[in-house]
Amino acid sequence: MVKFKIEEILVMDERRLLNIAIGMLDYYGYEVMMGSDFTIGYREDAQLCFVAHVDKVGGIPQVKKSGIFLYSANGEPLGGDDRAGVWIMFELIRKKSPAMFIFTNGEECGGIGAKEIINTIPQEIFKDISLMIELDRQGSLEYVYYHSIPKEVKKYIESFGFKEDFGTFSDISILSPYYKIPAVNLSVGYSHQHSRYEYLNIPVMKDTLSRCKKMIKKPLPKVEYTPGEDYEWEYYEDIYGLSDDELALLENKNAIAWLYGEPYCIECGEPAFSCSCGNIDNILEEGGYGIHT
Numbered sequence: 601m602v603k604f605k606i607e608e609i610l611v612m613d614e615r616r617l618l619n620i621a622i623g624m625l626d627y628y629g630y631e632v633m634m635g636s637d638f639t640i641g642y643r644e645d646a647q648l649c650f651v652a653h654v655d656k657v658g659g660i661p662q663v664k665k666s667g668i669f670l671y672s673a674n675g676e677p678l679g680g681d682d683r684a685g686v687w688i689m690f691e692l693i694r695k696k697s698p699a700m701f702i703f704t705n706g707e708e709c710g711g712i713g714a715k716e717i718i719n720t721i722p723q724e725i726f727k728d729i730s731l732m733i734e735l736d737r738q739g740s741l742e743y744v745y746y747h748s749i750p751k752e753v754k755k756y757i758e759s760f761g762f763k764e765d766f767g768t769f770s771d772i773s774i775l776s777p778y779y780k781i782p783a784v785n786l787s788v789g790y791s792h793q794h795s796r797y798e799y800l801n802i803p804v805m806k807d808t809l810s811r812c813k814k815m816i817k818k819p820l821p822k823v824e825y826t827p828g829e830d831y832e833w834e835y836y837e838d839i840y841g842l843s844d845d846e847l848a849l850l851e852n853k854n855a856i857a858w859l860y861g862e863p864y865c866i867e868c869g870e871p872a873f874s875c876s877c878g879n880i881d882n883i884l885e886e887g888g889y890g891i892h893t
């Protein structure tokens with residue numbers, strides 16, 4: 601079956617991606633379950649469950665390459681969030697990896713596909729799944745979780761080189777507490793998602809793929825789990841509670857530009873993420889329309 605390049609996946613329609621996922625999973629021998637906003641590939645021997653979302657913020661990007669980075673030249677967000685995660689899952693499926701795969705739509709709208717899954721897919725198919733791994737985190741080698749997770753899970757993820765960070769929402773915020781399976785979200789190499797300055801670091805995306813392959817070879821044994829409280833939901837709703845005026849103000853302060861593949865602060869000239877002059881980090885996340893990481 602045809603191999604898709606990340607450049608192709610970045611410009612595809614979300615419906616087409618859900619359909620490609622169906623065809624690919626079927627071709628490589630997975631049992632397929634589908635709804636209007638999700639596609640699931642299932643295998644009896646699956647212990648890890650990977651999750652990525654096919655939807656993106658904004659329209660079709662004009663994808664350009666600069667060294668190891670991809671970016672968008674037409675003002676539409678690149679969509680490495682979360683097409684990088686989709687690309688990694690396609691690669692794992694092509695290798696007939698013994699894992700489960702969930703593609704959702706509408707993650708950027710509060711998790712439409714994930715909500716459809718909990719309303720239609722029985723607990724039964726998750727009975728042997730020890731960990732859900734969403735591939736939808738910015739940056740490199742970080743993991744976040746949205747409900748407290750057992751020590752064993754942290755130890756397991758950290759043994760593959762990932763470091764704990766803080767995140768606000770993704771599909772697993774809905775799936776993990778419902779099915780009572782611990783879940784983490786891993787970095788896939790994009791930065792400044794939801795904004796025209798978004799870029800994707802290709803080696804980081806490929807590195808996450810190779811770490812996922814190692815995890816599949818050495819899956820986490822099943823642990824007893826009761827999810828803790830989901831504090832992050834409140835934070836998520838707070839940010840979306842900003843008025844139009846407040847959002848416009850943040851947008852005006854969005855003082856970064858594109859230079860050599862890295863956004864930088866035009867006030868102090870430092871990289872946007874480590875800028876010391878005025879909290880550029882927050883401006884980007886909020887002014888770029890989103891806070892999900």
Ligand SMILES: [Zn+2]
Nearest residue numbers: 681708793892
């Ligand atoms: Zn997003």
Ligand SMILES: [Zn+2]
Nearest residue numbers: 681682707736
């Ligand atoms: Zn995302």
